[in-house]
Amino acid sequence: MTEISDTPQKLPAAVERFVLHWGDLGGQWGVNRSVAQIHALLYLSDRPLAAEDIAGTLGIARSNVSTSLKELAGWHLIRRVPVLGERRDFYVAETDLWEMVTRIAAGRKEREIDPAIVALRACVAEAKDDPTVGAVANRRLKAMLDFTETLDGWYAQMLRVPHNTLAKLIRLGAGIVRYLPVK
Known part of the structure; x- marks a missing residue:
């Protein structure tokens, strides 16, 4: 079973730098910064993340996270995955x-x-x-x-x-x- 923490983790410096940079690049490519940052976070994550964890980790409003997750799912860059014992939705990114x-x-x-x-x-x-x-x-x-x-x-x-x-x-x-x- 995947262990899921309710407490958002502080990102390592290299991960934070990548998330911020990917967000900036997203803006240059015509993608909302939040969408790109969430994609980067999920791409580097070694476990599924719930929307609440994403919002807390990135300091983004929960409603913005929800909208961004829908957009990323529409591009087929992330998918919802079940986590045993959890009622919340969890997400993982395509890593290939x-x-x-x-x-x-x-x-x-x-x-x-x-x-x-x-x-x-x-x-x-x-x-x-x-x-x-x-x-x-x-x-x-x-x-x-x-x-x-x-x-x-x-x-x-x-x-x-x-x-x-x-x-x-x-x-x-x-x-x-x-x-x-x-x-």
Whole structure:
């Protein structure tokens, strides 16, 4: 049985630094600071945490923690887990980094890339039939659509590559670039 303490723990300095830094990065990525800090805390935790423990440890309002947990669960970055003898909800984070990054990428694609492609397709179609839209605007809209669709296709291809193979490709990095023609 997992032992759960009702008293929030003081975070070790390195953990606190990571939680604060992850929160700052979250803000730069368009994620609420509290959401990112809670994710960081759960990611580094060696045990499931209840919302009350998270609120006390991070000094965040319980209502904010609840909203943040729902958002993280919506991204599939955390999940609720049962704890024997407890009626409260406890949470753990996804700890497989590849799975975590894949889920974040899927969420961002769904929220950002897919709507952009729909909007760009509509703009390209509308501009093509509008004689008041100049050749430069038409060309640039089409180029942006082509670029976005290419990235979308690349993303779909990368999803089919096993994580260990993808990791090897990433580590090759500049080594691969040496063999590509440079214009």
